[in-house]
Amino acid sequence: MATVLLFMLLAVSVVSADQNAFIGVNIGTALSDMPSPTQVVALLKAQNIRHVRLYDADRAMLLALANTGIHVTVSVPNDQLLGIGQSNATAANWVKRNIIAHVPATNITAIAVGSEVLTTLLMLPLSTPHASSIILDSFPPSQAFFNRSWDPIMVPLLKFLQSTGSYFMLNAYPYYDYMQSNGVVPLDYALFRPLPPNKEAVDANTLLHYTNVFDAVVDAAYFAMFYLNFTNVPLVVTESGWPSKGDSSEPDATNENANTYNSNLIRHVLNNTGTPKHPGIAVSTYVYELYNEDERPGPVSEKNWGLFDANGLPVYILHLTGAGTVLANDTTNQTFCVAKEGADPKMLQAALDWACGPGRVDCSPMLQGQPCYDPDNVAAHSTYAFNAYFQKMSKAPGTCDFKGVATITTTDPSHGSCIFPGSAGRNGTLTNNTSLAPSSNSTSSDTASLYAYGAGSFTTSVILGALLTTAVLL
Secondary structure (H helix, E strand, O other): OHHHHHHHHHHHOOOOOOOOOOEEEEEOOOOOOOOOHHHHHHHHHHOOOOEEEEOOOOHHHHHHOOOOOOEEEEEOOHHHHHHHHHOHHHHHHHHHHHHHOOOOOOOEEEEEEOHHHHHHHHOOOOOOOOHHHOEEOOOOHHHOEEOHHHHHHHHHHHHHHHHHOOOEEEEOOHHHHHHOOOOOOOHHHHOOOOOOHHHOEEOOOOOOEEOOHHHHHHHHHHHHHHOOOOOOOOEEEEEEOOOOOOOOOOOOOOHHHHHHHHHHHHHHHHOOOEOOOOEOOOOOEEEOOOEOOOOOOOOHHHHOOOOEOOOOOEOOOOOOEOOOOOOOOOOOOOOEEEEOOOOOHHHHHHHHHHHHOOOOOOOHHHOOOOOOOOOOOHHHHHHHHHHHHHHHOOOOOOOOOOOOOEEEEOOOOOEOOEOOOOOOOOOOOOOOOOOOOOOOOOOOOOOOOOOOOOOOOOOOOOOOOOOOEEEEEO
């Protein structure tokens, strides 16, 4: 027991709540054709995913994650809680077999556990109650408080988290808040879509404005801890997502809504936006989940929370821009170069001239009568030319800039019969041409252009969805 306690104390001694926010993913295994651990890790690397949460401590998976640098949260499975909670020796053996045996090669940074485990190891009455019994009156957030019947558990739990620098783990599901609100929660509010000021939810006690359900749920947890006199316990969202498919009673479980929610969630978190109560304070979040789990029981939506199918193909392409972005979930390497929204038309025209001239891009598909002529404007034609050059240059760094008027996206800009180079089923022709896109010091091309254009051409109720666990963090 002394060895286990020493390990635990070392584990919690170097936590910092000041780090930038990160996006991680949950990895469930209820798939009829579960990819091998090696395949899972290959997908994580391809997606630049640096944080994962496992629902167990599978040895093969932990070995596959070794020497990758990926931050791993392991969990004590529910079916093991009773045995571990009843025996000090069993608990010590679990830690030795599943944690100590793998570190430091596998970068295990957190252990999500149930009440019996930490009750045994640390003599604290900890628990994992269901969300609906944890926080009451969750909107406005300033009135949120923990169910008083849980105080004998919550107070020692929060003392433990505070004393060790560990995180309060919260599952936030705006999808369920929306579904259970009987029309009170607007869909746009749940999906992070922009709202006019008169539609934002306002906390009458603090006058804080809430533009999305996610922030309201997180702040409800912060206020609930505050009313128990805990103001410096950091919080991590261990699950959040949106299903891409549902049955007839779940009409808003769609690919479009799942894409919108997860894309907006990722941007919101990585921008270190924080919440209205704690602006700028990181709220790191694990997206639920990596794979669709076709063997999960329950409604259709339960099987369709994943970003990828069992073959590692994306269920949808997240609307994220920027090369190397975490979870630019395009396993076919379908990234495209497009004109930036709002770019100066004159700069677009100059870059288009360069691409179709010195850049040696085949711009004939944009000629009148050809598939990519419409829409006949400089932004659309620049997008085609920029992308053709980007694909021709094998997506090399610096080949999607064009003096700052271009950007990388994972959204395929193909439309109708206009199939862009690099789109599924058609790869851009790669040549030995080594011309580079114009830098900020380049002069405009003297080549006459065939593609010239004119310059002109809510106040609401929020139902908190939370699964309370505790973490021991490295």
